[in-house]
Amino acid sequence: MSSKVALTGNEALAQAMRQINPDVVAAYPITPQTAMVQTFSQFVADGEVDTEYVTVESEHSAMSATVGASAAGSRAMTATAANGLALMWEILYIASGTRLPIVMPVVNRALSGPINIHCDHSDAMGARDSGWIQLYAENAQEAYDNAIQAIRISEHKDVLLPTMVNLDGFITSHAVESLEILADEDVKEFVGEYQPENYLLNADNPIAIGPLDLQDFYFEHKMQQAVAMGDAKQVILDIAKEYKELTAREYGFFESYKLDDAEVAIVALNSTAGTAKAAVNNLREAGVKAGLLKIRVYRPFPAEEIADALKDIKAVAVLDRAESFSTNGGPVFADIRSVLYDIKANVEVVDYIYGLGGRDIKVEEIESIFNDLQEIIKTGQVENRITHFGVRQ
Amino acid sequence: MKLKEAAKTSERFTGGHRLCSGCVAGPVTNLIMRASKNPAVVGAATGCLEVSSSIYPYTAWKDSFIHNAFENSAATVSGVEAAYRSLKKQGKMEEDFDFIAFGGDGGTYDIGFQSLSGAMERGHDMVYVCYDNGAYMNTGIQRSSATPKGANTTTSPAGKVIAGKQQYRKELTDIMAAHNIPYVAQISPFKPQELMKAAQKAFETKGPAFLNVLATCPRGWRSRAEKGIELTKVAADTCVWPMFEIENGEWKLLYKPRKKKPVEEWLRQQGRFKHLFKRGNEHIIEDIQEHTDKRWNYILERCGERQ
Numbered sequence: 001m002s003s004k005v006a007l008t009g010n011e012a013l014a015q016a017m018r019q020i021n022p023d024v025v026a027a028y029p030i031t032p033q034t035a036m037v038q039t040f041s042q043f044v045a046d047g048e049v050d051t052e053y054v055t056v057e058s059e060h061s062a063m064s065a066t067v068g069a070s071a072a073g074s075r076a077m078t079a080t081a082a083n084g085l086a087l088m089w090e091i092l093y094i095a096s097g098t099r100l101p102i103v104m105p106v107v108n109r110a111l112s113g114p115i116n117i118h119c120d121h122s123d124a125m126g127a128r129d130s131g132w133i134q135l136y137a138e139n140a141q142e143a144y145d146n147a148i149q150a151i152r153i154s155e156h157k158d159v160l161l162p163t164m165v166n167l168d169g170f171i172t173s174h175a176v177e178s179l180e181i182l183a184d185e186d187v188k189e190f191v192g193e194y195q196p197e198n199y200l201l202n203a204d205n206p207i208a209i210g211p212l213d214l215q216d217f218y219f220e221h222k223m224q225q226a227v228a229m230g231d232a233k234q235v236i237l238d239i240a241k242e243y244k245e246l247t248a249r250e251y252g253f254f255e256s257y258k259l260d261d262a263e264v265a266i267v268a269l270n271s272t273a274g275t276a277k278a279a280v281n282n283l284r285e286a287g288v289k290a291g292l293l294k295i296r297v298y299r300p301f302p303a304e305e306i307a308d309a310l311k312d313i314k315a316v317a318v319l320d321r322a323e324s325f326s327t328n329g330g331p332v333f334a335d336i337r338s339v340l341y342d343i344k345a346n347v348e349v350v351d352y353i354y355g356l357g358g359r360d361i362k363v364e365e366i367e368s369i370f371n372d373l374q375e376i377i378k379t380g381q382v383e384n385r386i387t388h389f390g391v392r393q
Numbered sequence: 394m395k396l397k398e399a400a401k402t403s404e405r406f407t408g409g410h411r412l413c414s415g416c417v418a419g420p421v422t423n424l425i426m427r428a429s430k431n432p433a434v435v436g437a438a439t440g441c442l443e444v445s446s447s448i449y450p451y452t453a454w455k456d457s458f459i460h461n462a463f464e465n466s467a468a469t470v471s472g473v474e475a476a477y478r479s480l481k482k483q484g485k486m487e488e489d490f491d492f493i494a495f496g497g498d499g500g501t502y503d504i505g506f507q508s509l510s511g512a513m514e515r516g517h518d519m520v521y522v523c524y525d526n527g528a529y530m531n532t533g534i535q536r537s538s539a540t541p542k543g544a545n546t547t548t549s550p551a552g553k554v555i556a557g558k559q560q561y562r563k564e565l566t567d568i569m570a571a572h573n574i575p576y577v578a579q580i581s582p583f584k585p586q587e588l589m590k591a592a593q594k595a596f597e598t599k600g601p602a603f604l605n606v607l608a609t610c611p612r613g614w615r616s617r618a619e620k621g622i623e624l625t626k627v628a629a630d631t632c633v634w635p636m637f638e639i640e641n642g643e644w645k646l647l648y649k650p651r652k653k654k655p656v657e658e659w660l661r662q663q664g665r666f667k668h669l670f671k672r673g674n675e676h677i678i679e680d681i682q683e684h685t686d687k688r689w690n691y692i693l694e695r696c697g698e699r700q
Contacts, residue, residue: 023479026472052479054471057511064465064508068472071459072434074479076472094461200457201477203432203488210460211447 002180002247009140009172012179013079013105013165014039016147018049019187020103023074023194026054026065030084031117032169033107037079059084063091070100071209073199075151077102081169082109082123089127095162096131097225098210101154101194102162104132105147108270108321109169110357118358119169121269125322125331131225133163133232134299136269138255141179143167145249146296148182151191152239158231168271170358186246229300236297253302255294256309258284262291264373265310267336268319269295272354272361276319279366290370295332307339315348315373316340321355329353329386348376354389365390394428394589402427402589410453411445415611415618417625418442418524421582422495425522425604428592432456433491434477436470438500439463441531441610442524464504467512467521470494474517491596492519498539499529502565513572513601520595520602523565526610534613538563541633542684543677544665546613551668556677561684569603570639576602578638580647583626587647591638607634615664624662631659632689637696646696653689656682 007015014036017025025044027037044053054069056062062078069076080088085106095102106124110116124134135150137143143165150163167173182190198207213221233253240251255273258280259265266276273294283290293309310316318337320330328334333351340347352369355361369389376382405426412419418441426433433456437443443460446453461469470492480486494512496505501523509521528546529535536549542561545551549558566579576598578591588606595602607628609621616624628634629648633656636648657678660666669677693700 023483024472024475026475050479050483052475052482054475055515056468056471057507057514061465061468061471061508061511064461064468065472065475067461068436068459068469068474069476069479070472072473072476074476076476090462091465200434200459200473201480201486201490202457203490206432206455206457208447208452208454208458211449211452211458212444212460213449217449 001183004178004180006176006178007140008035008174008176009143009167010035010107010174011039012140012144012181013147013167014043015181016144017077018043019182019184020077020148020151020191021049021188022051022077024052024054024066024069024076025078026056026062026069026076027078028056028059028062028080028084030059030081032109032173033079033081033084033105035173036105036107059087060091063088063095066102067091067095067098067100070102071098071200073196073201075194077104079105081107082111085123085127086111089130092127092130092132094210097221099160099225099228100162101160103147103150103154103165104162105143105165105167107169107173108166116357117169119171120356120358121321122323124164124166125324127164128299128331131161131229132299133161134166134297135163136166136296136298137172138271138273138294140167140172140177143172144179144181145243145247145251148187148190149239149243149251153232153236155194156235159228159235161228161232166270171271180247182247190243190246232300233302251296253297253305254309255296257292257294259291259293259309261289263289263314263377264370265291265293265313266317266319266366266369267293267295267332269298269321269332272319272321275361275363276366278363279370282363282367283370288370288374301335303339306336307343307345310336310340310347311343311345313347315350315376317369317373318349318351320351320353323353323356348382350376350382350384351386352389353386359390361390394586394593396586399427399586399589405429405455406446407453407455411448412441413612415609415621416441417582417608417621418526420622421524421588421606421608424582424585424588425493425592428589429491429493429596431489431491433493434459434470434473436461436466436473436494438466438496438505440497440500442495442497444531463500465508466494466496466500467505467509470519471512471515471517474519492517494519494521496521496523497530498523498525498527498537502539502563503537510572513569513574513603516600518600520592520604522604522606524606524608526608526613527562528610528613530610530613539565542681543669545668546665556668556674566605573642574601574603575599576638576640578647579605579634580636581607581625581629581634583622583629584636584648587636594640613665615667616662620662627659627662630654631656631685633659633685635689635692637692644695644697646692646698649698656685
């Protein structure tokens with residue numbers, strides 16, 4: 001039996017963590033994630049979970065202790081945002097390279113400097129190549145659902161990779177939304193007992209984790225990691241199917257919103273997708289064939305599936321909430337454009353870098369982006385391949 | 394620990410590792426592991442001990458071993474220990490374990506200092522062992538905050554105008570004692586039974602324990618390989634490395650030389666101090682002597698010994 005509740009995104013994630021009941025959580029507070037770990041600490045203090053909560057002195061130690069706890073053979077989680085994620089950077093690669101199924105909510109926030117505590121995706125986008133699975137969520141419901149599915153995805157024997165569960169700072173983490181949370185026993189049953197094959201706390205079969213891996217083996221281990229990331233795709237779909245049976249909520253690699261007959265489309269992640277849906281609705285009423293592709297699974301990147309979904313669109317705008325400073329557009333743009341090149345699709349793709357440091361994006365602004373796309377179709381000309389949207393000149 | 398008792402313990406850090414000839418980190422590790430009475434999870438910071446003892450697909454450790462990174466062996470082992478407490482509390486495991494984190498002075502005094510302080514403050518039931526060879530030896534003898542004053546290292550070279558490292562070493566043992574953890578010891582391997590006894594105490598302590606062990610590095614100290622253990626005795630006899638423990642706040646001296654020797658005896662046997670004996674550098678040796686005396690008197694006072 002699920003129940004309808006009004007929670008902030010942070011509270012929803014703290015509830016997910018309570019229901020998952022990890023053996024160890026090692027976390028450090030950082031805005032805008034703080035309420036999540038505070039709420040969870042209260043569950044620990046009230047004996048509502050079996051978790052040992054390690055109040056580490058930094059995010060570097062948060063990820064380090066989580067790696068230790070996971071390698072020990074326990075189910076271990078942490079959570080962070082922005083600079084906290086940046087401080088973990090070194091150990092992110094060690095967590096994935098060691099094939100530890102850690103699940104970590106990341107409340108997306110702009111990276112310093114200058115310091116800014118509000119939403120953008122510069123934190124998670126920088127970690128896109130760290131070997132973590134990355135899930136994104138439009139709202140608190142999706143973030144909650146992703147967290148629970150992430151445990152199963154990460155721990156699957158064909159995967160054994162860590163997962164970041166992303167949600168937008170403040171917009172999703174602090175706004176109160178109405179969502180359905182599962183019954184505790186349903187989550188317990190869905191995630192199951194964690195039973196690792198090899199782990200440190202096994203005196204009968206001691207193992208060495210993290211040895212020096214030189215020219216003769218490192219490459220093979222990296223290859224295995226790449227294969228696992230590829231195999232994660234099917235696992236993600238299988239777990240989503242199972243989750244749908246439990247919740248009637250459907251998840252895939254991405255959500256196609258009014259995309260089938262669309263001529264112009266936007267690609268977006270996280271909460272902006274909700275705003276974009278409103279824009280699509282308005283334009284549809286005005287007779288414009290507008291659509292949205294909302295990415296849920298960004299790593300592994302569902303390249304073929306996205307290419308297939310966008311192949312008949314005439315003009316696509318990618319919304320990137322991160323500046324990669326490549327001078328060639330944002331990270332999502334680079335990925336999307338690359339897959340469309342592969343299938344030789346006759347589609348123009350443009351990039352809108354927007355919303356950095358928490359700057360709002362409104363429905364009418366997204367409508368104006370759709371207007372730009374229509375103009376591209378009409379003229380056959382792309383005036384600006386990359387636009388820094390809404391920035392003062 | 395009695396020699397007979399020590400001889401009965403089993404070897405858990407095996408031969409075949411790739412530490413240099415004469416490296417004292419090896420025997421220190423061997424002796425400490427022998428003092429553990431439970432299966433253990435060993436963590437090691439990136440460094441000589443780590444790169445020499447666990448090269449895939451081999452390991453010199455008979456116990457479970459984890460290497461994570463350079464600056465986080467304390468945080469990593471604290472995570473392992475938290476997992477153990479959680480699983481035990483939930484009735485998912487029965488067995489007792491010891492938890493040990495090893496780090497060199499680089500991984501302990503410097504880059505891993507915050508992680509160590511955090512783990513000690515949180516009170517994890519673990520033993521942290523620093524094998525202090527007084528520089529970043531694994532990367533080729535760069536100075537650390539444990540490098541003694543005057544030492545010639547590759548980042549504090551003895552040059553025409555600067556005579557090696559300019560600063561005195563950081564007294565990390567005291568800093569660990571200031572964490573008010575139940576057991577802290579600064580020891581040396583020339584007294585193997587004392588070392589094992591301290592390690593045994595550390596393992597038996599409920600809560601965090603810290604061992605700072607002097608470990609000769611013949612490459613970095615520019616000393617003879619066969620003199621490794623002997624040099625740690627010279628360090629104790631010249632009082633540059635006093636041996637003491639702090640058990641529940643009580644300071645106790647573990648070794649008092651019959652006759653305190655001048656620091657020159659310590660300095661002269663190591664090539665890293667060679668330049669100090671050049672004309673014009675006499676004052677540096679005098680400074681080192683003065684500093685050593687002051688420190689020794691402080692230790693005597695803290696331990697309630699007569700000066």
